[in-house]
Amino acid sequence: MLQVSIYRYNPESDAEPYMQDVQVDTGGKDLMVLDVMEMIKAQDTSFVYRRSCREGVCGSDGVNINGLNGLACITPLSDRVRDNKLVLRPLPGLPVIRDLVVDMSMFYAQYEKVQPYLQNDTPAPAIERLQSPEEREKLDGLYECILCACCSTSCPSFWWNPDRFIGPAGLLQAYRFLADSRDTATEERLAKLDDPFSVFRCHGIQACVNVCPKGLNPTRAIGHIRNMLLTRAT
Amino acid sequence: MVTAITSMGRSGLHDWLMQRVSAVIILAYVLYVGGVVASGVDYASWKALYSQTWMRIFSLLALLSFGAHAWVGLWSVFTDYLTERMLGAVGDKLRFLAQALSAVIMFTYIVWGIQILWGL
Ligand code: SF4
Ligand code: SF4
Ligand code: FES
Numbered sequence: 001m002l003q004v005s006i007y008r009y010n011p012e013s014d015a016e017p018y019m020q021d022v023q024v025d026t027g028g029k030d031l032m033v034l035d036v037m038e039m040i041k042a043q044d045t046s047f048v049y050r051r052s053c054r055e056g057v058c059g060s061d062g063v064n065i066n067g068l069n070g071l072a073c074i075t076p077l078s079d080r081v082r083d084n085k086l087v088l089r090p091l092p093g094l095p096v097i098r099d100l101v102v103d104m105s106m107f108y109a110q111y112e113k114v115q116p117y118l119q120n121d122t123p124a125p126a127i128e129r130l131q132s133p134e135e136r137e138k139l140d141g142l143y144e145c146i147l148c149a150c151c152s153t154s155c156p157s158f159w160w161n162p163d164r165f166i167g168p169a170g171l172l173q174a175y176r177f178l179a180d181s182r183d184t185a186t187e188e189r190l191a192k193l194d195d196p197f198s199v200f201r202c203h204g205i206q207a208c209v210n211v212c213p214k215g216l217n218p219t220r221a222i223g224h225i226r227n228m229l230l231t232r233a234t
Numbered sequence: 235m236v237t238a239i240t241s242m243g244r245s246g247l248h249d250w251l252m253q254r255v256s257a258v259i260i261l262a263y264v265l266y267v268g269g270v271v272a273s274g275v276d277y278a279s280w281k282a283l284y285s286q287t288w289m290r291i292f293s294l295l296a297l298l299s300f301g302a303h304a305w306v307g308l309w310s311v312f313t314d315y316l317t318e319r320m321l322g323a324v325g326d327k328l329r330f331l332a333q334a335l336s337a338v339i340m341f342t343y344i345v346w347g348i349q350i351l352w353g354l
Contacts, residue, residue, distance in 0.1 A: 160314040200246030
């Protein structure tokens with residue numbers, strides 16, 4: 001029997017959050033964390049979390065699993081469970097709506113700030129804006145982000161200043177458009193990032209890189225943005 | 235509210251660069267003075283070293299770098315932890331106080347340092 005400890009909070013009936021202990025029979029199999037959550041929910045339908053694709057594509061089931069953020073659906077128990085104990089908490093740093101469901105508004109607000117869409121005012125060509133294979137290659141490791149928020153919610157700088165520091169996920173997307181050969185708003189984008197908070201609250205501790213379920217590297221992207229700002233200023 | 239008005243240069247890049255450059259200057263100074271001390275000094279050689287203009291300038295530069303480095307670093311720490319988000323309404327007042335205090339301390343050190351260096 002796997003010992004599972006889950007964070008429970010229902011603002012309508014609970015004065016404060018508490019940890020609930022549950023036992024789950026995994027049949028000795030190395031299930032995904034999400035499977036265990038589904039088994040718990042089958043017994044207690046009041047347990048709430050987000051999920052959709054169950055294959056690491058939608059990014060909706062980011063949770064804190066034994067202290068490390070990750071997508072429940074693609075994290076096998078063997079990855080995190082030690083001493084037969086599994087602890088599930090909501091993503092840290094964001095307000096909890098109920099159980100493992102957090103309010104992602106602050107996260108999305110930062111994403112919105114970087115204007116995550118292609119900007120180009122030149123007349124559109126008849127078919128499409130072409131890129132060379134080399135130019136396209138620059139977007140690898142950037143466009144794959146599924147906005148699960150695992151990175152930003154494990155970043156201390158984002159915990160302390162979620163309203164001012166864009167955070168690793170937003171900055172990865174900021175760089176995705178800065179690096180795009182078809183985007184012409186580079187200067188405007190950089191001008192908005194030069195303040196002491198948006199980019200420079202990153203202290204490079206790489207907590208973000210450590211948890212990204214897609215294996216992306218926001219710290220490297222942030223370094224590229226810093227270099228672009230430096231080049232722009234000199 | 236946490237704002238950037240008390241940061242060193244109001245530009246993140248400016249502060250970031252300042253932090254790197256001042257770190258290099260402080261490091262160079264510490265290594266140099268450390269080397270001098272390690273190779274043995276007495277009162278006469280120490281006094282001779284510090285009576286040279288270039289050494290005084292180097293020392294003042296290190297002192298100013300120290301002040302700037304401390305300001306940027308502490309500003310960053312204060313705006314992380316002494317905030318409304320962390321401590322409620324009192325956070326902003328505390329942060330302002332902490333910043334004012336660190337500014338006075340740094341200013342004192344710099345003036346005092348100049349006094350010592352030029353033997354005023
Ligand atoms: S960078 Fe990775 S961890 Fe961060 S939101 Fe995107 S997919 Fe999730
Ligand atoms: S490297 Fe930067 S963005 Fe990533 S966790 Fe650390 S401070 Fe946050
Ligand atoms: S359920 Fe879609 S990423 Fe896990």
